Amino acid sequence: GENVEQHPSTLSVQEGDSAVIKCTYSDSASNYFPWYKQELGKRPQLIIDIRSNVGEKKDQRIAVTLNKTAKHFSLHITETQPEDSAVYFCAASRAGNQFYFGTGTSLTVIP
């Protein structure tokens, strides 16, 4: 099966700085890569996703990049704000299959 590794497990940044979270996957057939944000005590919520036919996708302050050759993808958050503090999960999957989640990154934005 697929194996998704996520780094770092914790990340602290100053408000206004950028944050980068990286994930690697093992199954070259995986073709869908979503990112979820989970605030304390809340449900995970989809914030951005990317499919394997695209190398980069942006949505305001967040972006995701995908390198299929190296089998890794990254979440980039620019101009971080305190409300970005949360746990972020990456995942990988392919059609008809379950998601394989990373173990999460706890991001703290220091005002």
Add this chain to the structure above:
Amino acid sequence: NAGVTQTPKFQVLKTGQSMTLQCAQDMNHNSMYWYRQDPGMGLRLIYYSASEGTTDKGEVPNGYNVSRLNKREFSLRLESAAPSQTSVYFCASSEYAGNYGYTFGSGTRLTVV
């Protein structure tokens, strides 16, 4: 449009008791999932149903059973609760399995004493 609704939100069980966690979605999604989340363990898949009439085991199925009652509803049953099943349980749904994002329910916090 409620999305994914889970009941109950909180539950305390005694060891050996049974209970069913209910999940319903109103988005006409084909696929539904049950996850558990323990501190430091991330999200672990218990069972999923890729489409109505099918169910498959995930990473941690022991001690659980599921029923896909219809397209909208997917229940999770603990037949004989154990303290190791103390966790937060999330139901999720997606349009199809694999290539579509999940919508999660608000979770059930279960404590087994």
